[in-house]
Amino acid sequence: MHIRLFCIKNKEGDDAIIDNIERRKNMRSIRTDLAVEAREFYSVDGTEIPGVKTDNEEIDGISINRVHVLSPIGEERLGKPVGNYITLESMYIKERDPEFEERLSVQIAEEIKKMVSIDNKTNVLIVGLGNWNITPDSLGPKVVDRIMVTRHLLELMPEKVDERVRSVCAISPGVLGITGIETGEIIRGVVEKVDPDIVIAIDALASRRTDRIGVTIQLADTGINPGSGIGNKRMALNKETLGADTIAIGVPTVVYAHTIGRDTLKLLADSNIQMGGSAGFMDEGQLDGLLRQVLSQNMGDLVVTPKDVDIMIDNVSGIIADGINLAIHDNISLDEIRTFLH
Amino acid sequence: MHIRLFCIKNKEGDDAIIDNIERRKNMRSIRTDLAVEAREFYSVDGTEIPGVKTDNEEIDGISINRVHVLSPIGEERLGKPVGNYITLESMYIKERDPEFEERLSVQIAEEIKKMVSIDNKTNVLIVGLGNWNITPDSLGPKVVDRIMVTRHLLELMPEKVDERVRSVCAISPGVLGITGIETGEIIRGVVEKVDPDIVIAIDALASRRTDRIGVTIQLADTGINPGSGIGNKRMALNKETLGADTIAIGVPTVVYAHTIGRDTLKLLADSNIQMGGSAGFMDEGQLDGLLRQVLSQNMGDLVVTPKDVDIMIDNVSGIIADGINLAIHDNISLDEIRTFLH
């Protein structure tokens, strides 16, 4: 009897199992990778949360939201480490207007340069997280494909390289289900050899709201911190674990179907439309109970995403890569970047 | 001012516009490509609809549902032309067990052979519908990639080809947004040159229920009939338009997010849980009105799909292609098919 061999059906299967564990754990609280959503969630009426400061501005059609977690109190309230979380958002991304995309790349570069200081001695490592075989999870590897990689040139033939060019290397480490190795371990192994001053990690995110898919870009100077529960095998990527300033850049590419169902119910309950009064008073726990009744179990593995997610990811990964390229190198143009990459 | 050039942003954009027109039209009634769902919808209590006969059986872990639309009355009631609609369904598809997949391919072959008669004079044209650039829409082209194409061999070197092999040719015509040509026109153009006896068209479908995604395979001997409303530019693919027996094979790969929201509400209203009595009495129109209030407009472009839809489509397209290959050729084995295709 060799049936146990088949308990794990496929490379993605096992990843899904681990995802599920995490998801189940999060079900009671909120399921979002975005600080701006956490803040919305914990401060429905918009009042400031203690230890958290937020501001907003609008530049050239881009809404910029900055959530600053200032103290351990804020960290505890928001469930996000002390640090700065910048969200760039614009419906114009969907227009695919090259001029707007350039403005957005420039803004991303500005925000990165505010977070870390880069000069011509700085070594940067770009890390593209996620599974390249699963379209909505392939953002990170796609960004890495468009990064100006220069470290080897500066080492092997420094005299031939323009002085505006800084040292950049890049990897897409894959996911646990593809490599069998904790992604954090691979990254730490590479970091120990490369010894970068700055790490920039890019990842596809899940959000709570479908209208954020593909139009929201979050930058955080805290790196990636997957929660600190016992048994959490997913290693954080931050200054502490990597020994380098770590910026995380993420874009929501899916909303879990469970979230949609849940939020539909919540909206319904809140607005109390035609439903009688009692629904309005459901708390989170009641909502989840209700949801389990009306939705099939399967929902957990399902995501809501644009039908043309392949194209959306292609597009936004180009914008982010351009932003990173502009941020790192000194005063180079998008045309120069294109020529280099081509 | 050249702004009008940009009114249409991209190849997919225009397709989406046309999709939207269709979707909006369908919003009032039901949104499904599956006869079995239409039947469920119009006969909630399971009683037979006049002019429609159904039966079910289970073979080797595969549920087989057959909906026979017998008369114009049934056609009108169900919104599906007179003909036979076979649905094979099994949760085992997700297990990816090669033995089960072979059984399923054999069952698909059996159903095809019941629908049309194939001998060694028969010419078959396989048509892979859908957009190969959009993962959930790429089922048809993926099936075509695994079809044993033989027509040219039988024409150019008949003496070298085994007598069990029949004449098969295959195209993936693309979609309107990619070619600028009605898909039906391309197919008709090719049919006029090739003059097939049988056309088998494969397409990705939308269903109403998430638990059908990737586990349901529908075969219909009526071809593809996209509705008969005025202004419908999408041409039917059937005996009348192509002059050949036409089988349609489809697999649901997405559920429109709008459908999910709607069905969640309906389940809620029906079960009337904690919500007070009045919701139970909402009719379809009220539901849609409610839905428009609680869901954002954006929902229309969003789909619910497994996160690993790339892998699911790879898998099920292989099963269908094997079924077609087994159905057409005389007594050949899957090993022989693999050797040929490789």
Next chain:
Amino acid sequence: MHIRLFCIKNKEGDDAIIDNIERRKNMRSIRTDLAVEAREFYSVDGTEIPGVKTDNEEIDGISINRVHVLSPIGEERLGKPVGNYITLESMYIKERDPEFEERLSVQIAEEIKKMVSIDNKTNVLIVGLGNWNITPDSLGPKVVDRIMVTRHLLELMPEKVDERVRSVCAISPGVLGITGIETGEIIRGVVEKVDPDIVIAIDALASRRTDRIGVTIQLADTGINPGSGIGNKRMALNKETLGADTIAIGVPTVVYAHTIGRDTLKLLADSNIQMGGSAGFMDEGQLDGLLRQVLSQNMGDLVVTPKDVDIMIDNVSGIIADGINLAIHDNISLDEIRTFLH
């Protein structure tokens, strides 16, 4: 005994067989798709061939060679139908400088506009020839991917489309080994439905000289004419067979290894280096005999190509697509094209 099923091993296998038949036929004479090479071959000393006129110019780093076959005498001497054959060539293509690439696209557009007259009533069909699964053969389908397809927009929503935009549709019909259908038949079937005024067909070519790979672009207003031998199943694509002005655009992506071996020997014999006098007097027949002795049979299936042919084809297909887009539409910019396509 079912062994005959396997006589044809794979989709490409059969194509290779047919290729081989053609190649063997051509072995005695020259193996090139380029008029400029045919001319070099038949006029080693550079004197004008009767019925053939050539001129050269250089514009912005692009060498432009024009071979005009003026009469049946020229046609017979050169083995190319009466018409105009333009070759653009520049080593700068390898530099991947966006500015140079734009100049080259503009020059391609100029040459197309000299060959055919296009106004806002003109319907153009773009045909991407070749096998998308075989990198050096995928040029045509890659160009089609970057064509501004507009025909359906002008039909469905003419009022929303800029008046500079003309009607363009596009197909990649595949190859005989993929579809089982003569490519020419598919194209004729589509042409009968679409009724274009102009057809532009793009194909990967074989050349005789490795230094032409990826840096030479040939345009011909005679379409594609694969030889006129008995038994040639490959249909010509030209005004006669399609009923529309037909432009062929091609880029050499490979040299057959046989050609390399042969040309090495010939160069050797001609230069007579260290080899003794007799070799200098070998004629074509002797060369081929010699070659058969020193080269393995396998050589016939092998090609010489850059190791990074994937990247080279990506690049040059973009340049050609831009050239076509610029030629057809009235006074639009590359930026507008990018926005449309994106």
Next chain:
Amino acid sequence: MHIRLFCIKNKEGDDAIIDNIERRKNMRSIRTDLAVEAREFYSVDGTEIPGVKTDNEEIDGISINRVHVLSPIGEERLGKPVGNYITLESMYIKERDPEFEERLSVQIAEEIKKMVSIDNKTNVLIVGLGNWNITPDSLGPKVVDRIMVTRHLLELMPEKVDERVRSVCAISPGVLGITGIETGEIIRGVVEKVDPDIVIAIDALASRRTDRIGVTIQLADTGINPGSGIGNKRMALNKETLGADTIAIGVPTVVYAHTIGRDTLKLLADSNIQMGGSAGFMDEGQLDGLLRQVLSQNMGDLVVTPKDVDIMIDNVSGIIADGINLAIHDNISLDEIRTFLH
């Protein structure tokens, strides 16, 4: 003036530069990654080279050649480190017969098991070398895609995994031009975290003879040793550098065009056909001089490869991956492997 930025045009460009340096260095001696070719080269008449032992056998249509480098003398003579070099070769690979492919996978597994001892405590790391963007260089990453990766399952849920399954992890580290990091550094970084007992590295090779392309598989228990010249930045992958038994598996996918030209001349000179006597006495140096005269400089960047190299690599990478999977795990079948991977 920012011209220096552009000195390096693209990701592959810089790799090509380094390749060229290596190639030029090797031009005087022989250009092969295959021990069997080195042996042929240094022992034209087939006599044994001191310190080297060879034997041949034929099993089920597979020719097996074993070159054993026994001592430093053999190492110096052959230019290959002390160790065992096994070459499996069969023209049947081209037939794509699943039964033969299975036999070949089984034979690969046998040879691996002779080289290293594997039990249920063994940890294996599979490394797929090469550039996934360049078809003839993508063999290693393609093999990794089909490896049964199990390490994380055995760590996270050992009780659910069949006892025949051993711990396997796998990475495709990319190439210097893609990551900016020496491939050997990435691998060492990962090895330090994973601490494998055995490393198996797979790479595409260059051979001297076109008839070896795609039909020869070399296994070596010496790992990968890229030469020991001063300035060689390419780190060896072997027991010394990785601290684990290291097996290298390679398949020739190209022959450098320069090699072809050179070998054609050599064959010609050796056979002295019709050319007069003197050519027969050319030494290696004269040959290279001659070659430089008759071949263009460009030849250096060109490779000879089958036109359908994409398909060839798909095929042979599946055979190798199956061989590795069979070698590592205890008594599992190809069907079980397929189910797992699917």
